[in-house]
Amino acid sequence: MKHTKLLSIQGLRTEFPTPDGPLAAVSGVDLQVTRGDVLGIVGESGSGKTVLGLSIMGLVDRPGRVTAGRIAFDGTDVTNYSEAQWQGLRGNRIAMIFQDPTTSLNPVQRIGLQMIEAIQAHRDVSTDAARQTVREAMVRVGINSPDERLEAYPHQFSGGMRQRVVIATALLNEPDLIIADEPTTALDVTVQAQILRDMRRLCRDTGTALIWVSHDLGVVAQIAHRLAVMYAGRIVEQGVTEVMLKSPSHPYTAGLIASMPANAPRGQRLISIPGGLPQLSNLPKGCSFAPRCAHATTACDVLPELSPTSPDHAVRCVSPLQERG
Amino acid sequence: MPQVIELKSVCRSFGKKPDLADRIATAFGVKSKAKLLRAVDGVDLAIEQGEVLGLVGESGCGKSTLGRLVAGILPHDSGDVLFNGKPMVDKTSQKTGKGLGVQMIFQNPAAALDPRQRILDAITEAPIAHGLIQRSQARSFAIEALDRVGLREDALDRYPHQFSGGQRQRICIARALAVNPEVVVCDESVASLDVSIQAQIINLFLDLRDSLNLSYLFISHDISVVEHVSDRIAVMYLGQIVEIARASDLLENPLHPYTQALLSEVPTLDQTLSEEHALEGELPSPLSPPSGCRFHPRCPIAMEECRSLAPRLESQGSGHRVSCLAIRKEI
Numbered sequence: 262m263k264h265t266k267l268l269s270i271q272g273l274r275t276e277f278p279t280p281d282g283p284l285a286a287v288s289g290v291d292l293q294v295t296r297g298d299v300l301g302i303v304g305e306s307g308s309g310k311t312v313l314g315l316s317i318m319g320l321v322d323r324p325g326r327v328t329a330g331r332i333a334f335d336g337t338d339v340t341n342y343s344e345a346q347w348q349g350l351r352g353n354r355i356a357m358i359f360q361d362p363t364t365s366l367n368p369v370q371r372i373g374l375q376m377i378e379a380i381q382a383h384r385d386v387s388t389d390a391a392r393q394t395v396r397e398a399m400v401r402v403g404i405n406s407p408d409e410r411l412e413a414y415p416h417q418f419s420g421g422m423r424q425r426v427v428i429a430t431a432l433l434n435e436p437d438l439i440i441a442d443e444p445t446t447a448l449d450v451t452v453q454a455q456i457l458r459d460m461r462r463l464c465r466d467t468g469t470a471l472i473w474v475s476h477d478l479g480v481v482a483q484i485a486h487r488l489a490v491m492y493a494g495r496i497v498e499q500g501v502t503e504v505m506l507k508s509p510s511h512p513y514t515a516g517l518i519a520s521m522p523a524n525a526p527r528g529q530r531l532i533s534i535p536g537g538l539p540q541l542s543n544l545p546k547g548c549s550f551a552p553r554c555a556h557a558t559t560a561c562d563v564l565p566e567l568s569p570t571s572p573d574h575a576v577r578c579v580s581p582l583q584e585r586g
Numbered sequence: 587m588p589q590v591i592e593l594k595s596v597c598r599s600f601g602k603k604p605d606l607a608d609r610i611a612t613a614f615g616v617k618s619k620a621k622l623l624r625a626v627d628g629v630d631l632a633i634e635q636g637e638v639l640g641l642v643g644e645s646g647c648g649k650s651t652l653g654r655l656v657a658g659i660l661p662h663d664s665g666d667v668l669f670n671g672k673p674m675v676d677k678t679s680q681k682t683g684k685g686l687g688v689q690m691i692f693q694n695p696a697a698a699l700d701p702r703q704r705i706l707d708a709i710t711e712a713p714i715a716h717g718l719i720q721r722s723q724a725r726s727f728a729i730e731a732l733d734r735v736g737l738r739e740d741a742l743d744r745y746p747h748q749f750s751g752g753q754r755q756r757i758c759i760a761r762a763l764a765v766n767p768e769v770v771v772c773d774e775s776v777a778s779l780d781v782s783i784q785a786q787i788i789n790l791f792l793d794l795r796d797s798l799n800l801s802y803l804f805i806s807h808d809i810s811v812v813e814h815v816s817d818r819i820a821v822m823y824l825g826q827i828v829e830i831a832r833a834s835d836l837l838e839n840p841l842h843p844y845t846q847a848l849l850s851e852v853p854t855l856d857q858t859l860s861e862e863h864a865l866e867g868e869l870p871s872p873l874s875p876p877s878g879c880r881f882h883p884r885c886p887i888a889m890e891e892c893r894s895l896a897p898r899l900e901s902q903g904s905g906h907r908v909s910c911l912a913i914r915k916e917i
Contacts, residue, residue: 305783419868449644450807476780477781477853478855479852479855482855516782517781520781521810522785522810522814522815523810525814527814527834528815528817530789530792531789531814533782533783533789534786537750
């Protein structure tokens with residue numbers, strides 16, 4: 262069962278129409294996720310990482326839509342699924358965890374009821390049986406005295422506890438895939454570390470595949486086996502986490518790592534990437550990163566393909582950085 | 587080094603003001619039910635000239651309130667806030683002078699700038715109002731101010747929405763520096779910026795300190811950022827400073843169990859997050875802080891007396907001060 266292809270994305274393109282023509286928030290994305298895999302998607306704001314997650318879930322808000330490419334989940338093409346078909350899949354076999362747990366929960370419904378509803382929407386089980394499943398899920402994410410907590414409303418929980426409730430809800434139907442979009446960004450480091458550990462353990466125990474979307478390389482490094490770095494809607498580099506962090510091939514990945522204050526001597530200037538993020542409406546011709554890149558040449562005027570440098574490493578750059586030491 | 591900012595047992599609480607019913611109840615000896623949130627509770631702190639003092643802690647620990655007290659935009663309840671040895675001007679009342687010496691830079695530059703004000707006006711409004719420059723000099727003054735933060739003259743006649751987040755933060759910095767402050771309070775000033783932009787702004791802060799001899803109070807939840815910019819670091823927990831030391835001392839030899847836990851939980855690229863939780867639970871509600879040492883319910887080395895006895899900040903030599911009963915015992 263392990264290492265079978267669970268999610269396969271080819272040439273995905275998600276566009277939003279604007280008065281000046283369509284804007285491709287995600288463009289030409291190829292991704293594979295196997296069972297039990299933890300994939301980290303890293304990018305800055307506007308890189309398309311969130312829209313990519315929403316596209317996989319069939320949750321792109323109109324008028325935005327997937328205009329090209331194919332998404333196959335467990336061997337089935339779900340690209341053109343109807344809303345009814347999606348509802349059978351979402352919350353059941355694919356679950357999503359969003360950044361802000363407050364908006365994911367219904368403020369006027371008791372936690373227990375919301376969670377039981379999530380089970381009964383997909384399975385014909387008695388409320389008592391569902392309650393038992395909910396109780397077990399709460400304990401699994403480290404919420405003690407679940408019986409008491411099930412009767413509480415979301416506002417009676419702290420931010421970290423609320424996110425645990427959301428994670429427990431996502432786990433209820435034992436999904437094959439969880440997409441987590443910045444799930445710890447709103448939390449304190451201590452709580453973030455607790456949730457990272459819990460998720461790492463839960464995925465290992467249940468064999469659930471996880472896509473962890475974040476802007477924070479340090480967080481993703483703790484949990485992901487593989488990394489995909491996005492820039493301006495495209496994946497610019499993907500590979501095994503350790504390899505990518507030690508010897509990044511794309512100048513943007515290298516720049517991101519160098520910009521982290523933890524990687525520079527104290528009080529010294531940081532190595533920063535000059536310039537700002539490009540606007541999707543006004544992307545440079547060719548490589549989107551070229552205007553900020555120290556290694557850019559005229560060869561960068563043509564958009565490079567995401568091409569493999571080794572069996573499990575690919576980079577979208579005409580002159581990838583040489584492996585160091 | 588002279589101290590530009592000095593805080594002496596400063597407190598600040600938030601809560602409902604007693605209304606008539608409360609006052610009558612109190613007069614008749616009934617205990618008032620109104621809860622006070624002691625956001626900053628007896629803090630002693632000093633910032634030396636040209637120094638960057640980092641302040642870290644979890645959300646709700648009172649670090650932003652402390653920043654506002656230092657900046658003088660929030661009055662304190664008791665204790666002393668001194669700027670260059672004199673009591674801090676209360677900026678919330680119009681009468682008591684200008685108090686331009688301490689300026690503040692906030693987390694969200696989009697909210698800190700008036701969307702309908704041109705950049706030229708945003709930067710020159712305060713110096714003109716306080717008579718630092720003449721209106722006729724405004725343009726050349728603003729060009730100089732923008733140049734200092736790495737923006738060009740063409741920004742002057744534009745509006746905030748025409749800039750990216752990083753550029754907007756540069757504008758906020760230019761505006762804060764326009765009145766020649768000696769101290770700048772940065773409250774999560776790089777938290778909303780993307781990683782690659784964050785590095786640029788941190789570099790700008792470091793450059794400006796060198797060229798203008800500024801002192802900073804640098805508040806952040808991100809320890810790796812604070813670690814990078816600070817000369818000294820103070821760790822705050824539930825309204826109190828629990829440890830303060832030179833940055834290198836604090837990071838290499840953290841003494842307080844809370845500091846130790848906090849440092850071990852920071853995600854880094856070397857993937858060293860251990861399997862064990864370094865710290866159980868979450869920050870207790872500041873409305874009803876635990877008795878004794880406020881950290882004792884989460885502390886791995888808590889002793890019996892920690893429940894009842896509140897520790898004080900005590901020196902461990904070379905400016906390293908810790909507030910922990912267990913540490914005191916060892917010596």
